[in-house]
């Protein structure tokens with residue numbers, strides 16, 4: 001594994017593997033160490049380590065089956081829901097290993113939210129899609145506070161103007177792109193600091209994709225975003241950092257410009273130039 005000097009101070013050279021930490025002085029929001037995942041007998045991640053930069057968008061790219069979604073789901077323990085899964089290693093968030101036995105997973109997921117590939121609004125009204133989780137979590141009790149939260153979340157997701165006159169309509173009556181923004185609004189309503197997005201645009205047309213990409217760009221001011229995408233142009237457009245996964249390992253992790261213009265590894269170059277995958 002390659003290393004580089006992160007201090008610039010020749011008297012105190014700290015060497016950190018480049019796959020873990022993309023840039024000098026980058027504040028780290030989540031720290032993943034030696035993550036191994038098995039589904040039954042099949043190992044999907046082989047000791048992956050990575051620092052996730054705060055208030056940045058980090059893209060996970062790589063060929064089908066290389067472990068991107070598995071890695072993403074480990075960041076808020078979504079894999080716990082899969083039978084026969086076994087996870088080793090550490091994922092640190094706010095100075096705590098999220099796999100420690102005392103961690104409350106429901107609360108954890110209110111800090112680290114998730115948006116899925118296919119928009120999946122609840123079969124409820126637009127209003128209730130947003131209000132449901134803050135209510136269940138006891139975050140908001142007064143009706144007027146909830147109305148404010150619903151409005152604020154929909155505005156943050158760039159959907160307010162389109163739905164403000166029909167908040168009691170079913171979320172499922174919206175278009176695909178609107179449903180995905182509703183899901184983003186729902187995720188941010190509980191005030192997470194990290195948003196995980198698993199191919200959030202793959203079911204959307206180019207216009208809706210552009211809207212969601214613009215939203216991701218705006219959200220990164222307040223949120224740390226990790227996004228799985230098959231679309232290399234999308235990674236190049238939205239992400240400050242990109243990790244290239246292959247066969248359950250990270251081959252290369254760096255700032256997006258460097259990864260796409262000067263990949264260090266031959267495998268990365270082959271992938272981004274379309275020689276395989």
Ligand SMILES: Nc1ncnc2c1ncn2[C@@H]1O[C@H](COP(=O)(O)OP(=O)(O)OP(=O)(O)O)[C@@H](O)[C@H]1O
Nearest residue numbers: 039042044062063064065066067068069070071082
């Ligand atoms: N629920 C599961 N049960 C068993 N095996 C799984 C499960 N989810 C993923 N896998 C296996 O783990 C490996 C990694 O899958 P994962 O979905 O993480 O890859 P990916 O890079 O996100 O793929 P894609 O780009 O096709 O979505 C694959 O071999 C896959 O078949």
